[in-house]
Amino acid sequence: MGGFILVDSALGEGTTFTVMLPVCAVGRAEGPSDPAAIAKTDEASAARPLAMGETPTVLIVDDEDPIRVFAARALRKAGLRVLEAVSGEQALEVIATRSEPIDVLLTDVIMPGMDGYTLAQIVRRDHANLRVIAMSGFQEDAILAGRNNEVEVSFLAKPFTLAELNGKVRALLQPAGRR
Known part of the structure; x- marks a missing residue:
């Protein structure tokens, strides 16, 4: 329910299966505690299209293929135009x-070569209205986001659910008065 199975296969090299399942919080103080109900909530919010005149475009930058592919599929399913890159340079x-x-x-913080915050600073010089989401599995990176005053950055902790990803992107796409 709400997960993905990615298959990479090359003749003579073998096959790799990557299984990505949604995170299930146990003992939530609010909302459903049944895993099936949580998964249905995530799926419903992920599939709800954005109410905008034009289709927004999201650029996902992550050197980890499973994470980038998962995020891209989720955002495309939500009705967004998605571009992908494996590095800051790309x-x-x-x-x-x-x-x-x-x-x-939507950029990973820690990548080989250019890190996500440096990428955001460079891009924002020419694209001042670009909204930035930094994602990382390390909480220390959220602290670094607060120290970076040159670029306003939202933070998304890995691993994330479809609902968390879509919620963060939707919040940034809302007009300033409606957030």
Whole structure:
């Protein structure tokens, strides 16, 4: 319910199965505690399309294929246009070749080469309205986001559910008065 199974296969090299299941919180103080009810809630919020005139574009930057693919599929299912990059350097190439704006940059914090905060600073020089979500499995990175005053950054902790991902992106896409 709400998970993904990714299969990578190459002739003569073998097959890799990546199973991604939603996180299930046990003993929540509010909301449903039944895992099936939680999964249905996540699926419903993930599938609800955004109410906007144009389809927003999200650029996902993560060097970990399973995470990038999971996020891309979830956001596409939610009705967003999604671009992908495996590094900060590749993200800059994607941005440079596009004539249409990118609305949200969803970037991993720790990547080989350019880190996510450096990428956000560089991109925001030319795209001041770009909204940025930094994601990481390390809570220390959230603290670093607070120290970075040059770029306003939202933080998304890994692992995240479909509902958390979509909720964070939706919140940033709302007009300033409606957040």
